[in-house]
Amino acid sequence: MMVPVALLLLGALTAAVGPRLLARADWTDREPVVALWVWQCVVAAVLLCCALSMTLSAAAAWQAVRGHVFATAPRGVADAYPLGTAGPWAAATALALAGAGLWSGAMLVREVLRARVGRRRRRAELLVRAPLLPGEEPTPGRLVVLEGERPDAWWLPGAAPQLIVTTSALRRLKGRQLDAVLAHEQGHAQARHDWLLHCSAALAGGFPQVPVFAAFRAEMHRLVELAADDMASRRHGRLTTALALVELNEDRGVFGPGPSPHAHVPQRVHRLLTAPDRLPARRRLRLTATAALVPVIPVLVALVPGLRAFG
Incomplete structure (x- = not known):
């Protein structure tokens, strides 16, 4: 039963090394x-290590689970795993591990429900501040202008x-600045950044003692803003x-000496303003492909004994 242990060690190694390298x-x-893609691949690898280790451990502990796991496997593959x-x-x-998986799912459901309740509350407040005209239906993607003193x-x-x-934002933003702000927000919507934030918040909230999940949440909040910019x-x-950005945040004390x-x-x-150069296309492709292999x-580790059986 070295494979489940190897998977757990691999998951721990990935969780420790991945954030440091990034x-x-x-x-x-x-x-x-x-960077968003690489982070998702690292976290997916950690979760996959735990899921595969749980499956093989359950197969080793209970004969019924073993029969379901190897039901469709070719003859001789189950014997390659010393589960008995x-x-x-x-x-x-x-x-x-099963309890941790259920807890992760519960945290994700809680995060999604909490976000949905918040959206409903904000939408109700929006209808009060900007009611629809008689016969008007909510149009997806429509622009709503609210009276407000803060941009x-x-x-x-x-x-x-x-x-x-x-x-106030309409008064402060000049020329194409408003278009840039709208494009930033549309970038969040098109890339579905809200789901990335929900998943990272669920993992970090469910397992606050696991550093990789805390770093995942922090980086998601930072990187989604850079991607939209x-x-x-x-x-x-x-x-x-x-x-x-300066016009929208100038009155919030963002650029002052104190913490904000x-x-x-x-x-x-x-x-x-410094306009960093993008990476060459070949390096971007190489990073994307390497991350996908994580x-x-x-x-592959879980399949090694079965592959050896065919060798």
Whole structure:
């Protein structure tokens, strides 16, 4: 029963090494979309290691599970896995990992339900502040203008997603700056960044003692903003997008000497103004392909005894 143990060790190694390598990489801010993909592959590999280890441990502990796992396997494959020699720890490992998996699912459901309740509340408030005309139906993607003293703009996802901007933002944003802000919010919607944030928040909230999940959540919040900034800057220019960020956040104390909950905004503005060069297309493709192979490694480890049986 070395394969379940090897999978757990591989998952722990991936969880420890992956975030460190990404933290030392000098290209993540230059290619946030690629960095988002790499982070997802790392976390998927960790979760896959746990899921495969749970499956093999359960197969070692219970004959009924073993029959279902190897029901469609060719003859001789099940014999290649020394499942009958497993000790009493196999059942405990399988139950512990199954409980962790159920807890992760429960955390994700809680996060989604919480976000849905929040969207419903904000949508109800929106209808009060900007009611529909008689006979008017909510139009997906429509722009809603709200009276407001603070310049702000945000995307409200859901069945009928809406883009909201305040009148103060309309007064502050000049020229194509408004278009850049709208393109930024549309970038979030098109890439479904809300689901990335939900998944990362569920894992970090369910397992606060696991550093890789906390780092995953922090990086998702940062990288989705950089990716949306890039989409806006490609359409309307880096200077226009940077000026729009300054106009929206100038009155919030973001650029002052004291601490601010929006401390990442100055870094985003500096990044837009310094215009970092993108990676060559070959390197982007190489990074994407290499990251896609990371979740494949646990599958190969789990299949090694069966592949040897055919050899």
